[in-house]
Amino acid sequence: MCSASLYLHIPFCASKCAYCDFYSVPCRRDDPRLDVLVERLLDDAGRWVHDFGINRIPTLYIGGGTPSLLGAARIARLLTGLGRLWQEAPDELTVELNPESLDEAFLMACRNNGVTRISVGVQSFHEPSRAAIHRAGSAALALECLDLIRRVFGTAFSADLITGLPFQDKAILLKDIKTLLAYDPTHISLYALTLEPDTPLALMARQDKRLLPAPDLADALYLAGRDALEQAGYSQYEVSNFALDKKRGAHNIRYWRMGNWLGFGPAASSTIIDDDSGTGIRYTWERNVDAYLAGRAPHVEQLDQLTLMKETLLMGFRYIDGPDLALFQKRFGKPLTASIPRSLAAWQSLLVSSPSRCALSKDGLLLLDRFLLDIFAELDINTLDTIRV
Numbered sequence: 001m002c003s004a005s006l007y008l009h010i011p012f013c014a015s016k017c018a019y020c021d022f023y024s025v026p027c028r029r030d031d032p033r034l035d036v037l038v039e040r041l042l043d044d045a046g047r048w049v050h051d052f053g054i055n056r057i058p059t060l061y062i063g064g065g066t067p068s069l070l071g072a073a074r075i076a077r078l079l080t081g082l083g084r085l086w087q088e089a090p091d092e093l094t095v096e097l098n099p100e101s102l103d104e105a106f107l108m109a110c111r112n113n114g115v116t117r118i119s120v121g122v123q124s125f126h127e128p129s130r131a132a133i134h135r136a137g138s139a140a141l142a143l144e145c146l147d148l149i150r151r152v153f154g155t156a157f158s159a160d161l162i163t164g165l166p167f168q169d170k171a172i173l174l175k176d177i178k179t180l181l182a183y184d185p186t187h188i189s190l191y192a193l194t195l196e197p198d199t200p201l202a203l204m205a206r207q208d209k210r211l212l213p214a215p216d217l218a219d220a221l222y223l224a225g226r227d228a229l230e231q232a233g234y235s236q237y238e239v240s241n242f243a244l245d246k247k248r249g250a251h252n253i254r255y256w257r258m259g260n261w262l263g264f265g266p267a268a269s270s271t272i273i274d275d276d277s278g279t280g281i282r283y284t285w286e287r288n289v290d291a292y293l294a295g296r297a298p299h300v301e302q303l304d305q306l307t308l309m310k311e312t313l314l315m316g317f318r319y320i321d322g323p324d325l326a327l328f329q330k331r332f333g334k335p336l337t338a339s340i341p342r343s344l345a346a347w348q349s350l351l352v353s354s355p356s357r358c359a360l361s362k363d364g365l366l367l368l369d370r371f372l373l374d375i376f377a378e379l380d381i382n383t384l385d386t387i388r389v
């Protein structure tokens, strides 16, 4: 018996954003596949929770895609069905939504069925930026949506903004942040735009070299956004996440600290780790709605100790408290400090260390990728040395 968080992926959106690399396909609310999906998710979640002997579900996250496309009746059916999986409700139950598909009935169905937290994709209130990234809806709709969330959920919500968008400058970004802060969300995610290859935005950026802010400006925008949020009382606790009064997102912390989780829906994955051997198993559903709805089984992958150790560090050092040191020692048989001593010494000035914590400082987080390259190289050399011995 063990505990595991649950993630349910709703792989449908009103339309496709130009920068998006998540698995989702355009769909209308009256598409019958939405009904089939709800039943399939309930079947899979019920079976897996039973088969893995999951006796505690600390957090549940319904994300996407656009879960609000499900509408009130389907989300109520999904949440009531999931409620049969636990005796003690999850500490945190989050549903994602997007303004263009939100109505009050959906929010009420969430509130009446145990949802504790909403996550809303705003991204920008600046219409030229929204148009350039093909974002559905409008700034006016986003504001209406925030009003509605405030009425139904109070301040128990998170909102996403993106920095480095086309036509964004510092004044526009700070105005967006000020607009959002007027709604007092307890949590804000501030993502620096990543140009994923093979997205329409990447193609447009190749054709128009001035579409996106130059790298220096993009970095400055992220830093300006980060500082504005910190000044407003939102503490940064991960590369892109900020919270008021320690209202951190518990579900994502489970990922960053490598807890077990089960994921359902196309492209979702599950990871179950054996604490005694430091190895695990991952199941990944195909990036294909029809395959998922038809019941095709997920891909299965064994995770050896080195792979899991790298993932533990990759995820853990994103988080302001760093990896879970006690769990690291339990799983891998030695302390973190003994696993990557050379890297920790070289990066000492950008680390925050104590007997219970080893993490990058906020300035260190800006160099996360370089830090990870160093620690992975050290782990690879250690492994080669072990093989040679």
Ligand code: SF4
Pocket (backbone or CB within 6 Å): 012, 013, 014, 015, 016, 017, 020, 021, 022, 024, 064, 065, 066, 098, 121
């Ligand atoms: S709404 Fe989100 S998941 Fe859907 S296309 Fe846009 S970025 Fe991707």
